Amino acid sequence: MTSQEPNTDPTGPGRMIxxxxxxxxxxxxxxxxxxxxxVWEWMKIFPMAVFLFVVIHTFLVEAFKIPSGSMERTxxxxxxxxxxxxxxxxxxxxxxxxxxRLAPPKRGDVVVFKWPENPQMYLVKRVAGVPGDTLSMQDGxxxxxxxxxxxxxxxxxxxxxxxxxxxxxxxxxxxxxxxNAAIGYHPSRNNWGPLVVPQQNYFVLGDNRDIxxxxxxxxxxxxxxxxxxPILIYYSFAPDSADRxxxxxxxxxxxxGERVH
Numbered sequence: 001m002t003s004q005e006p007n008t009d010p011t012g013p014g015r016m017i018x019x020x021x022x023x024x025x026x027x028x029x030x031x032x033x034x035x036x037x038x039v040w041e042w043m044k045i046f047p048m049a050v051f052l053f054v055v056i057h058t059f060l061v062e063a064f065k066i067p068s069g070s071m072e073r074t075x076x077x078x079x080x081x082x083x084x085x086x087x088x089x090x091x092x093x094x095x096x097x098x099x100x101r102l103a104p105p106k107r108g109d110v111v112v113f114k115w116p117e118n119p120q121m122y123l124v125k126r127v128a129g130v131p132g133d134t135l136s137m138q139d140g141x142x143x144x145x146x147x148x149x150x151x152x153x154x155x156x157x158x159x160x161x162x163x164x165x166x167x168x169x170x171x172x173x174x175x176x177x178x179x180n181a182a183i184g185y186h187p188s189r190n191n192w193g194p195l196v197v198p199q200q201n202y203f204v205l206g207d208n209r210d211i212x213x214x215x216x217x218x219x220x221x222x223x224x225x226x227x228x229x230p231i232l233i234y235y236s237f238a239p240d241s242a243d244r245x246x247x248x249x250x251x252x253x254x255x256x257g258e259r260v261h
Contacts, residue, residue: 060084060085061082062227062228063080063083064081064083064112064230065078065081066081069211070206071126071208072208073207074110074126074153074207074261075260077239078236078238078252079235080233080235081231081232082231083112084229087101088103088223088226088227089102105229106130107128107130107133107144108126109127109229110229110230110260111124111202111228112226112228113221113226114227115218116220116222117218119225125205125206125215127203127204128144128203128204128215130197131199131201132199133196133197134146134194134196134197135194135197135203136193136194136195137190137193137216139190139191140156140159140162140190140209142205143194153261154207154209155208155209156209156210157208158210158211162189163188165189165217168187169187174195174197175195176196200223201222202215203221231259232259232260233255233260234257236255237251237252238250
């Protein structure tokens with residue numbers, strides 16, 4: 001007969017581990033934690049989680065929903081965006097100050113900003129002109145500093161109509177200086193300018209050019225009102241007033257994770 005070596009405890013040479021001790025150890029390891037212990041652990045983590053959420057939401061990234069079709073084809077109603085707030089300098093809460101920007105808005109950037117007519121509302125448009133640019137439009141074609149701008153992202157849904165609104169009269173103060181320019185200036189949706197973009201301001205246009213309420217109507221966007229630049233579409237669905245669960249049943253799967261250009 002062969003004898004088996006005794007099972008010893010590695011923490012104490014020569015000490016025997018009995019089956020009873022082994023079972024007690026397994027019971028201790030597998031013993032469920034009490035509900036109070038779980039609540040206590042959660043309470044310790046919760047304040048830090050809230051702090052990190054507030055910091056990220058305030059200074060880094062914020063969610064934004066597209067409310068209108070003014071940016072179609074680029075952005076659709078029902079798109080949900082993640083917006084980079086750090087790029088242009090996030091606003092410090094309860095103050096009018098901003099953190100240092102990593103880069104200024106550039107021509108062609110899609111931006112989210114406070115609407116100058118109502119700062120409680122946020123709009124999303126594309127930057128058409130930066131400070132110092134001279135802009136005009138001729139029969140729906142954007143001209144910048146005397147040259148045509150290639151805008152492959154623009155949609156024209158009503159190109160044969162060129163209305164002129166009272167809203168456009170603000171442009172007279174920014175028309176390029178010329179004899180009697182302001183007096184004889186009668187801008188329309190598709191024909192206006194040339195205008196000079198003031199310092200610390202931007203001129204924005206919607207990609208769905210014929211239905212967009214943008215800088216043509218209400219003026220320039222001060223750089224202090226620009227909130228951030230959309231990064232990507234994290235969720236999207238096709239709204240349907242007849243379907244309360246359209247956000248589940250009409251998901252645009254191919255748009256999820258799509259970058260905004």
